[in-house]
Amino acid sequence: MVSRVIPVDPFDLVVFGATGDLARRKILPGLFRRYIAGQIPESSRITGAARAEMTDGAFRTFVASALEEFLDAAKRPDEAVKGFLAHLHYVRLDATGEAGWDRLAARIRRDVVQAFYFSVAPALFGDLAERLHRHGIATASARIVVEKPFGHDLDSARALNVTLAAHFAESQIYRIDHYLGKETVQNLMAVRFANILFEPLWNARHIDHVQITVAETVGVGGRGAYYDTSGAMRDMVQNHMMQLLCLIAMEPPYEFEPGAVRDEKLKVIHALEPVGPEDIVRGQYRGSEGRLSYVEDAENPGSLTESYIALKVEVANWRWKGTPFYLRTGKRLRARASEIAIVFKEVPHSIFGDEEGWRENVLAIRLQPNEGMTLSVMIKEPGPGGMRLTEVPLDMSFAEALGAEGADIPDAYERLIMDVIRGNQTLFMRGDEVEAAWAWADPIIAGWEAREDRPKGYDSGSSGPEDALMLLHRDGRRWREIRE
Numbered sequence: 001m002v003s004r005v006i007p008v009d010p011f012d013l014v015v016f017g018a019t020g021d022l023a024r025r026k027i028l029p030g031l032f033r034r035y036i037a038g039q040i041p042e043s044s045r046i047t048g049a050a051r052a053e054m055t056d057g058a059f060r061t062f063v064a065s066a067l068e069e070f071l072d073a074a075k076r077p078d079e080a081v082k083g084f085l086a087h088l089h090y091v092r093l094d095a096t097g098e099a100g101w102d103r104l105a106a107r108i109r110r111d112v113v114q115a116f117y118f119s120v121a122p123a124l125f126g127d128l129a130e131r132l133h134r135h136g137i138a139t140a141s142a143r144i145v146v147e148k149p150f151g152h153d154l155d156s157a158r159a160l161n162v163t164l165a166a167h168f169a170e171s172q173i174y175r176i177d178h179y180l181g182k183e184t185v186q187n188l189m190a191v192r193f194a195n196i197l198f199e200p201l202w203n204a205r206h207i208d209h210v211q212i213t214v215a216e217t218v219g220v221g222g223r224g225a226y227y228d229t230s231g232a233m234r235d236m237v238q239n240h241m242m243q244l245l246c247l248i249a250m251e252p253p254y255e256f257e258p259g260a261v262r263d264e265k266l267k268v269i270h271a272l273e274p275v276g277p278e279d280i281v282r283g284q285y286r287g288s289e290g291r292l293s294y295v296e297d298a299e300n301p302g303s304l305t306e307s308y309i310a311l312k313v314e315v316a317n318w319r320w321k322g323t324p325f326y327l328r329t330g331k332r333l334r335a336r337a338s339e340i341a342i343v344f345k346e347v348p349h350s351i352f353g354d355e356e357g358w359r360e361n362v363l364a365i366r367l368q369p370n371e372g373m374t375l376s377v378m379i380k381e382p383g384p385g386g387m388r389l390t391e392v393p394l395d396m397s398f399a400e401a402l403g404a405e406g407a408d409i410p411d412a413y414e415r416l417i418m419d420v421i422r423g424n425q426t427l428f429m430r431g432d433e434v435e436a437a438w439a440w441a442d443p444i445i446a447g448w449e450a451r452e453d454r455p456k457g458y459d460s461g462s463s464g465p466e467d468a469l470m471l472l473h474r475d476g477r478r479w480r481e482i483r484e
């Protein structure tokens with residue numbers, strides 16, 4: 001299969017916070033991979049901007065070492081690195097002062113696509129937006145890219161939206177949720193809306209429940225200060241998992257365009273029921289075998305922040321009434337494994353009598369690692385001696401099915417940055433979506449804060465707190481195993 005590279009127009013991209021962790025790990029290596037794919041037009045420029053004093057040359061050396069650190073040697077031929085570095089420039093800049101802005105203004109062209117990536121603390125978004133305007137740098141078609149966390153709650157998210165709206169139209173604002181850039185997440189839409197097979201079954205009549213799992217093996221060490229003010233609900237559920245839920249639950253948009261897709265997602269968020277304490281399990285990992293516990297990682301002995309959360313969520317509309325969505329995510333779990341499982345209902349009547357081996361059909365969509373899909377179906381166990389049933393998976397690993405292209409899936413950031421350059425907002429969150437997601441999450445968080453809820457301990461390397469099992473057991477269901 002030949003990869004199709006869609007050309008983009010020449011651009012000027014400014015990365016504010018260019019010496020930060022996200023730029024080093026994701027943004028700059030992602031741009032390099034797009035360069036190799038032939039998507040960085042000859043006259044395009046990538047300008048790093050940060051507080052540190054650095055020449056263009058020093059910045060290129062810095063980026064070269066990031067590429068060495070984050071890309072396999074085979075994936076960064078010397079010639080390509082050299083060619084990519086030639087696109088890079090650097091401007092020393094003070095986000096809250098005036099230093100550097102005239103220099104930036106002199107460097108940035110007004111007649112090419114302009115994109116400004118705010119890879120900085122949200123407290124600086126307003127300063128950057130205002131200065132881009134005051135110095136006449138950003139044109140009316142310029143795009144700004146903002147990172148999560150987009151607010152800490154509804155009020156702060158609203159305030160951020162107001163701040164950005166003072167200088168940029170909604171059509172210029174790209175709020176990144178990198179989960180939307182993941183190949184398999186987009187595949188979810190392809191599976192639903194490019195096949196006739198699933199959509200007729202995609203409702204509460206045929207689907208018993210949905211499980212969304214995002215399990216990680218990492219702890220919060222190194223970013224404990226941020227994480228301890230956030231917790232799994234704010235860090236993962238309000239954004240990434242909410243987006244996954246929306247893509248599963250939304251009605252078919254009338255076209256694959258930003259407005260249509262985002263309207264449908266918003267309706268799902270509005271339809272979410274409040275979640276009561278009986279439908280939430282929060283956990284915190286304990287230390288083990290020389291590994292620190294959550295409170296040690298977070299350096300906060302009395303912390304009540306959750307590093308794990310499981311929730312039973314109901315979508316109150318005609319399509320989903322009665323089909324719960326069980327969400328769980330956590331750090332330091334037994335495997336890094338993210339999966340969406342659509343668990344179908346039993347057949348209405350079994351002509352084979354009570355079958356011990358009977359299992360419900362499950363469509364499992366693996367987001368990472370080993371991206372792919374499995375549909376489990378019941379078949380007859382081979383051999384004579386009656387009709388015994390057994391479950392077999394119709395298994396599709398994207399790497400196997402799509403060959404080299406499936407194995408070399410672009411990182412979410414690569415795709416999203418190129419979408420910014422193309423001016424396609426479909427995979428970015430609109431301001432009202434983010435606010436609606438906070439409006440749902442805020443009372444849930446306020447509820448456990450008021451109760452002074454203590455997260456349950458769980459062992460590192462486990463599947464999370466025991467209590468999370470009960471969330472499904474009491475409904476006669478069970479979690480799928482967490483495995484790579």
Ligand code: BG6
Binds near residue numbers: 148216235236
């Ligand atoms: C980030 C969270 O948004 O997503 C992290 O802040 C989390 O806590 C990460 O580890 C997970 O992303 P991925 O792509 O590794 O699943």
